[in-house]
Amino acid sequence: MVGYLGGGPLVEGLLKVGSCLEARAGVSVELFLKLVERAPREEYGDFGFPLLRFVRADSIEGVVGSVASCLGGSVDYLSLDVVKGFLNIRFNEVKLGGVVIDLTANGWAPGIARVGDGEVKTIVVEHTSANPVHPLHMGHARNSSLGDTLARMLKARGHRVVRRFYVNDMGRQVAVLTLGFKILGLTPQYVASRLKAKIDHAVGWVYALTHTTIDLVLARKGAIEENVESLASTIARLREKDVELADMIIENVMKLEDPEAELSRIMSRYEAGLEPERSIVRSVAGKVIEGFKETLEKLGVEFDYWDWESDVVWSGLLSSTLEKLKGSRYIVKHKDALALDVARVAKEVVEPSGELSQTIRLPRGFEIPPMILARSDGTTLYWTRDIAYSLYKFESSKADMVVNVIAGEQRLPQLQIRLALLALGRVREAVNMIHYDYEMVRLPGRVMRGRRGEYVSLDEIVEDAEARALQEVLKRNPGLGVEEARIIAGKVAVGAIRFSLVQPGALKPIVFDVEKVLNFEENTGPYLQYTYARAHNILEKHGPIDFSLADPRAYGDSLRRALLIQTLTYPLVAAKAADELRPEDLASYLLKLADTFNRWYQRDSVIHEQDMGAREAKAILVKLVRDVLSSGLGVLGVPVLERM
RNA sequence: GGGCCCGUAGCUCAGCCAGGACUAGAGCACCGGCCUUCGGAGCCGGAGGUCCCGGGUUCAAAUCCCGGCGGGCCCGCCA
Secondary structure (H helix, E strand, O other): OOOOEOOHHHHHHHHHHHHHHHHHHOOOHHHHHHHOEEOOOHHHOOEEEOHHHOOOHHHHHHHHHHHHHHHOOOOOOEEEEEEOOEEEEEEOHHHHHHHHHHHHHOOOOOOOOEOOHHHOOEEEEEOOOOOOOOOOEHHHHHHHHHHHHHHHHHHHOOOEEEEEEEEOOOOHHHHHHHHHHHHHOOOHHHHHHHHOOOHHHHHHHHHHHHHHHHHHHHHHOOOOOOOHHHHHHHHHHHHOOOHHHHHHHHHHHHHOOOHHHHHHHHHHHHHOOOOOHHHHHHHHHHHHHHHHHHHHHHOOOOOOEEEEHHHHHHOOHHHHHHHHHHOOOOEEEEOOEEEEOHHHHHHHHHOOOHHHHHHHOOOOOOOOOOEEEEOOOOOEOHHHHHHHHHHHHHHHHOOOEEEEEEEHHHHHHHHHHHHHHHHOOOHHHHHOEEEEEEOOEEEOOEOOEHHHOEOOEHHHHHHHHHHHHHHHHHHHOOOOOHHHHHHHHHHHHHHHHHHHHHOOOOOOOEEOOHHHHOOOOOOOHHHHHHHHHHHHHHHHHHOOOOOOOOOHHHHHOHHHHHHHHHHHHHHHHHHHHHHOOOHHHHHHHHHHHHHHHHHHHOOOOOOOOOOHHHHHHHHHHHHHHHHHHHHHHHHHOOOOOOOO
16 A cells, blocks of 8 residues: 555545555455545534445444454544445544644644555656647646646655656747748847747747748648638738748748658758758757746746657667667568557557556557558658657656656657557556546637647736736735735735646546636636635734643534544545645645635634633644645645735 | 546535435635634525436435446557
8 A cells, every 4th residue: 555654644544544444345445545535514523434345334344343343542532433334434523633733843744645665756857849830728727737747746745756857849830930040041049039039939920920831831732731812811910920930931942843852851950960950950949948038937837857759869779779679570661661560569569468458548449540650761750759758757766667748648658659669569668658538728719830830829918917916916905015925926916827637537628718817706726826825814813832732622612613524634645645646636626625614713803812721722723724725735836825 | 430537506526436414515706794804815694406318226326237418538550
C-alpha cells in the first residue's frame, strides 16, 4: 500500500480502520481508501464505506464488531456503526479536536500526505511543448496549467519531479517559418521592433503569412484542398500589419515553383546541421522560446529542461535508437519505407498479457496502422524522434515514470510510441509512460489555427484578465495605491485563468469564453483567494493563538465540527488527487471547503467571542482553513493573497 | 467505413472508473432578502432536471452492457 505520512489524526484514524478491515474482512486498505467517502447526511456519521459489497448482510454486524475490537484502544476519537449496509465512521469532535490542538501547538499543519520513504519516485512531467512558431494561445494554457499542476501535486506528494519542455524544431512548421525568415533576411528582433510586437507574436505573424501564402500556391496547383479566396483574404488581413515586409514574403513565396520541395530541402539541411538553416532556426525558435518563458512566468509555470528535438538527432540518440529498432523482428517495409508493424506488437506482446493491455490502452477491434520510421529518402519522422526522446526522458533523469501532457488528438501516435518501446523490449518504460490526455480548448464555432494567425494569445488573455481584475480591486479597495493594486490584480488574473483551466475534468471539451475566465465569483480561483485573504485577516486581527486556552468542546457546534472534519480530510484528498493525477478533485474539494468556511464565519465571530476557550479553538479552525487553502492553492498554482 | 472522447437545470460543470444512504449536487444567469461587516469577490431564501434516446443486466442503474442519436478528435512517407 502507498503511504500517507503526515496525514494528521483524522487520516491516521481512517488508515487504522482500513488496516483492521483488511485484517478482519479481507478488504485491502487501498480499496477501503478508494471507496470510503464523506457520509451524505450527518446522522450517518462522518465517513461511510459500502461494506455490503464485500460482506454478506447477515454477517455485517459481526465483522464491524471484529473491526472495532481490532482497533481496541488505539484510536479513542472515532467510533463505528452500521447503517443500511454501510460501515459508518464517526469522529468524536471533542477528542479529535483535543489531539489537533496539541498537534497545531507543536507546529503541525495539514498538507498533502507524503508517500513512504521507499515509495519516492522520480517522475518526469513533459508538458506544453508548443511548436516554437507562434505565441502560446489558450489551447496551450490548458496544457501548461494541467502539466504544471500535476508536477506541483506530485512534488508535494513527496516525489522527485523533473519538468521538461520538448522544443519541436525539426518539423515542417519550423521549416515554413525558416523559409519566411530566409526570404526576409532579417532578425526576429528587428521584425518585432518594426511591428511593435512581443517577439513571439512577431514571429507568429511571419509564420502565418508564409504558411498561408505557401498554401495559396499549393491550392492553386490543386495540391491541397483549400479555398483559394479564403486563403487570399487571410493573406490580405495579415498583410495590413506591415505591407512592406508582407510583400517581400508573399512575392518570394509566389515565385517558388515547388514550395514543398523547398521545405523538404530546409528540413533535411537542418537535420544535417547545415548553415544558414541551423542559425536561422536556432535564433528564431530561440526567440520564440524566450517569448514563451515570459508568458509562462506570468502564470507561474517553470521548466527544469528545454529539450531540443534537433539535439536528439545531433547527439546520435536518434540513430542509435533507429539501429536498435532495425534489429527488431517487427520491422517491415511499408510501400518502400522503413516501418514498424505495431499491430503485430499489439497482437503478440500486449494482448496475451491482461496487465499490459490495460496499461497500454489498446482500442478494441481497431486496425493500428504501421508506424513509418523513415521516409524513403531516409529522413525521419517526428514520432521516430519521439521514440528516442521517450527513452531519453527515462534515462537522463533515471525516471520511474514519465507523464506526457499531450492533447487527446495524439492518442494514436502516443499509443504507437508505447508499442514501439515494447518492440524494443522496453516493457518498464512502455508501462510507465503515461499519456495524460486532455481535450483541446476551442473557440466558439471554430478551432484556433496558428498557421492562419487565428488564435487568442495567452498574453492577450492575461492582459484582459489583469485589466478586469484591476477594475475590481480598485472598486473594492479605493484606498489602495495603483502599484499595489496592479500586483494584486496580476495575481487575481493568474488565479482566475489557471483555476478555470484545471477545474473541469481534463477530458471535458472546453469552449473558450472570455467572460467565464474573467468571472471572479463563486467557483473560481479568485473566490478561493478571497476566502484565503479573509481567513488570513481574521487571524491577523486575532493575534497569536494561545493554544493552552483552546477548548475542544467548542467543536460541538455543527458548522465548526464540519469545518474541523473537512480541513483534516485534506491530506488524504490531496494525496489521492496526486496519485490519480486528478487536479480537478483537489479543486472541487477546495471550493467546498471555502463554502463551508464562508457560511460559518459570517455567523460565528472569532474575535468577538467572549469565551476564551471557544475563541482560541475557533482561531485554530481558521488557521486550519488558511493552511489548507495555502497548500491547495499552492499546488494548483493559484497565488495566495493577504489583501485583494 | 473504423476507433477514441464528451453528452446531467437556460448556460458552465460535479457525481460515472470502484452500481446502493441520490428525494441527482454546485456555480453563472433569473427572482426575493442581508448595506447594524472579524473586508459584500460574501451570506440567507426561491425558482429551475425526460441524468441524450431505446433496450438489457441487477433486489437496486446518472453509474455496468448492447444498439442508436448529437458534438469533437484521430485513422498521412504532417507536427
